[in-house]
Amino acid sequence: MSAGEERRGTFAELSHVQLEKPGLRRAIGSAMDRFVVNRANAFAGADLEAMRRTGEAIRAHTVANLDRYLAQFADAAAARGTKVFFAGDGAEAVDYVRGVIRRHGATRVAKGKSMASEEIGLNHALEADGVDVVETDLGEYIVQIAHEPPSHIIVPAIHKTRDDVADLFNDVHRTHLPADPPELTRFARELLRDRFLAAEVGITGVNFAVADAGAFVVVTNEGNGRMCSTLPKVHVALMGMERIVPSFRELALMLPLLTGSATGQRVTAYLNVVGGPRSADDVDGPEELHVVVLDNGRSKLLGTEYRSVLHCIRCGACQNVCPVYRQVGGHGYGAVYGGPIGAVLTPLLDGFERAGDLPNASSLCAACTDVCPVRIPLHEHLLSLRRDVARERAGAAERSAFRTWSGVWSRAWSYRLAARLGRVGQVMFARGGRIRRAPFPLSRWTSGRDLPPIASRTFRERWKRGGGRPGNGSAGGS
Amino acid sequence: MPPARVALFVTCLVDLLYPEVGEASVALLRHAGADVAFPAGQTCCGQPPFNSGFVDDARRLARGTLRAFEGFDAVVSPSGSCAAMLRVSYPHLFAGEPEEERARDLAGRTYELTEFLVDRLGVGPVEGRWEGRVTYHDACHGLRELGLKGQARALLSGIEGLELVEMARPDQCCGFGGTFSVRLPEVAVAMADDKAAQIEETGAVAVVAGDAGCLMHMAGRLGRGGSEVRTIHVASLLAEAAGLRAGAT
Numbered sequence: 001m002s003a004g005e006e007r008r009g010t011f012a013e014l015s016h017v018q019l020e021k022p023g024l025r026r027a028i029g030s031a032m033d034r035f036v037v038n039r040a041n042a043f044a045g046a047d048l049e050a051m052r053r054t055g056e057a058i059r060a061h062t063v064a065n066l067d068r069y070l071a072q073f074a075d076a077a078a079a080r081g082t083k084v085f086f087a088g089d090g091a092e093a094v095d096y097v098r099g100v101i102r103r104h105g106a107t108r109v110a111k112g113k114s115m116a117s118e119e120i121g122l123n124h125a126l127e128a129d130g131v132d133v134v135e136t137d138l139g140e141y142i143v144q145i146a147h148e149p150p151s152h153i154i155v156p157a158i159h160k161t162r163d164d165v166a167d168l169f170n171d172v173h174r175t176h177l178p179a180d181p182p183e184l185t186r187f188a189r190e191l192l193r194d195r196f197l198a199a200e201v202g203i204t205g206v207n208f209a210v211a212d213a214g215a216f217v218v219v220t221n222e223g224n225g226r227m228c229s230t231l232p233k234v235h236v237a238l239m240g241m242e243r244i245v246p247s248f249r250e251l252a253l254m255l256p257l258l259t260g261s262a263t264g265q266r267v268t269a270y271l272n273v274v275g276g277p278r279s280a281d282d283v284d285g286p287e288e289l290h291v292v293v294l295d296n297g298r299s300k301l302l303g304t305e306y307r308s309v310l311h312c313i314r315c316g317a318c319q320n321v322c323p324v325y326r327q328v329g330g331h332g333y334g335a336v337y338g339g340p341i342g343a344v345l346t347p348l349l350d351g352f353e354r355a356g357d358l359p360n361a362s363s364l365c366a367a368c369t370d371v372c373p374v375r376i377p378l379h380e381h382l383l384s385l386r387r388d389v390a391r392e393r394a395g396a397a398e399r400s401a402f403r404t405w406s407g408v409w410s411r412a413w414s415y416r417l418a419a420r421l422g423r424v425g426q427v428m429f430a431r432g433g434r435i436r437r438a439p440f441p442l443s444r445w446t447s448g449r450d451l452p453p454i455a456s457r458t459f460r461e462r463w464k465r466g467g468g469r470p471g472n473g474s475a476g477g478s
Numbered sequence: 479m480p481p482a483r484v485a486l487f488v489t490c491l492v493d494l495l496y497p498e499v500g501e502a503s504v505a506l507l508r509h510a511g512a513d514v515a516f517p518a519g520q521t522c523c524g525q526p527p528f529n530s531g532f533v534d535d536a537r538r539l540a541r542g543t544l545r546a547f548e549g550f551d552a553v554v555s556p557s558g559s560c561a562a563m564l565r566v567s568y569p570h571l572f573a574g575e576p577e578e579e580r581a582r583d584l585a586g587r588t589y590e591l592t593e594f595l596v597d598r599l600g601v602g603p604v605e606g607r608w609e610g611r612v613t614y615h616d617a618c619h620g621l622r623e624l625g626l627k628g629q630a631r632a633l634l635s636g637i638e639g640l641e642l643v644e645m646a647r648p649d650q651c652c653g654f655g656g657t658f659s660v661r662l663p664e665v666a667v668a669m670a671d672d673k674a675a676q677i678e679e680t681g682a683v684a685v686v687a688g689d690a691g692c693l694m695h696m697a698g699r700l701g702r703g704g705s706e707v708r709t710i711h712v713a714s715l716l717a718e719a720a721g722l723r724a725g726a727t
Contacts, residue, residue, distance in 0.1 A: 019668055029672070362655070369622070387531040459500035459501070
């Protein structure tokens with residue numbers, strides 16, 4: 001993501017900013033709750049665990065044979081007249097798209113949702129060239145005119161309430177629209193319709209490329225993907241190199257897994273299958289079709305313990321259940337991909353120097369692993385990344401703190417001694433059976449929470465005193 | 479059949495902060511016919527360094543745990559999180575190390591308390607009396623790593639006077655996460671507030687859970703906010719309701 005946005009701060013700093021925003025947690029939480037309920041309904045009656053296992057097997061097989069399937073895709077697509085470009089990094093991808101636009105002398109681009117385009121900072125690059133780029137997915141359009149990055153993989157404006165959106169539209173377009181979603185949508189639809197018709201180039205993402213067919217599918221709920229891929233005379237599609245399946249057969253499972261996990265839909269509203277540029281007897285479609293296959297750090301994960309992160313189908317389900325994401329939204333992470341998948345993927349693609357703090361942005365509750373439609377062990381990856389980051393970058397103070405602490409606590413006698421010392425030390429801080437203020441590092445707890453004091457007699461002291469029958473009082477209460 | 483020779487892995491949090499939970503655990507196990515021992519060599523399972531990425535330090539603590547629990551039929555802990563550390567994480571932690579086999583052996587005989595009572599000893603709903611409405615928090619590691627769900631609720635279901643009202647999202651993390659709670663205190667507190675609001679919404683007098691870490695976190699935030707809601711470990715509630723005196727057989 002070297003060509004993408006620089007992180008504007010650490011997770012601790014950025015999440016602080018998000019936590020201060022009134023209404024943010026409510027907006028995100030209510031959307032997440034809706035998705036969780038919808039997901040449960042979408043898979044009701046289905047053997048979801050069997051679907052997940054098969055989904056995992058399909059993704060694992062495909063990624064393990066990625067070179068073969070990408071070559072097959074490129075050959076089949078070329079045979080249909082599609083130009084396929086393999087971009088090693090974001091800069092190469094951006095340059096290629098710029099070149100296409102320049103060659104056509106295009107100045108107006110209509111764009112469908114594409115996280116890969118966010119990853120490579122495409123909009124900014126094109127705007128710097130004087131190209132007018134408009135996002136046509138409603139959520140993407142909202143964050144575009146708000147000059148914000150998307151906050152969620154599937155729902156870019158998840159952090160905005162209807163009032164926020166109405167204020168934004170009225171501010172940008174000098175209108176007096178009510179905070180009524182249908183009304184706001186109607187306004188945006190009319191505005192975007194003209195842009196579709198005027199655009200010379202359409203840019204979309206790819207949900208799945210189909211290797212043997214040389215085709216790809218774009219899933220949308222608003223039909224904007226189809227407008228972008230059929231109306232402009234040139235269509236450029238961007239895909240992460242792992243977003244591929246062997247044949248259409250696998251989509252019978254992967255599509256319901258995607259839509260059910262993402263928004264809780266059994267089927268998507270629009271499924272756009274793009275097989276190539278317009279042929280002589282086609283009534284519509286682009287004259288030129290380009291597919292940019294983006295590596296940007298992905299291939300170096302092949303064969304590593306993190307390879308399963310390439311199984312991701314970008315459904316956003318891990319974001320929908322993450323209790324950390326729920327509080328801070330995607331902008332808390334300061335990365336293109338937020339939530340659990342982002343906390344795993346970003347340090348792997350961008351490096352530990354830029355994003356080594358993100359694996360800590362999790363309580364390791366494992367809700368993400370439980371929900372992932374292709375069973376990526378996200379919380380285990382977070383744990384492994386913490387290990388790798390600690391090896392490479394841990395500060396001397398933290399390293400020695402853990403070494404000292406584990407040394408003391410690994411022997412019962414020194415552990416007991418530490419407990420006794422703690423009991424003496426806490427006398428200065430404990431009041432009424434609780435500690436409200438404590439020195440560093442415990443201050444990082446007591447800043448927001450009370451701390452219980454060490455018991456006057458620990459369990460082991462009670463056990464010893466009772467000769468294996470600890471305590472004489474009631475067993476209740478804690 | 480002779481009673482199972484059970485070692486209590488009390489955990490450092492219960493040992494130091496909530497010793498009465500350890501006593502209640504012993505009482506419940508003995509009431510169910512187990513022969514309970516407390517190996518004195520035990521300290522901490524090693525989660526703080528393990529979850530922070532310091533695997534060497536985690537192994538240092540884990541070796542002590544391997545030693546302490548050698549030779550028992552079962553190792554039982556009133557913590558889903560610490561039990562999961564022994565059962566799920568130790569085999570990974572010692573993969574390729576000389577202790578790998580011992581780690582696997584320990585993993586195979588480690589249980590969380592309610593799981594052991596219900597699934598191994600066949601204990602049914604505990605008979606007793608406890609007046610009041612409670613809500614149950616499913617601690618993450620017990621829920622997702624050990625697959626616990628029904629055991630604690632089943633044990634609680636026989637108590638007269640006890641009304642269990644589920645909160646909106648009982649399986650949502652309370653924000654403790656071990657070192658997470660002090661690495662990112664603001665986010666952890668926001669998560670605790672989210673949880674506290676769900677708890678308050680039920681009108682419960684107490685939130686019950688099977689993990690001292692989560693209880694400490696929820697209690698710490700509820701207390702700071704002046705809430706009247708108590709936090710109580712499921713072992714304490716069961717023993718109290720059943721009128722089991724600590725140490726009784």
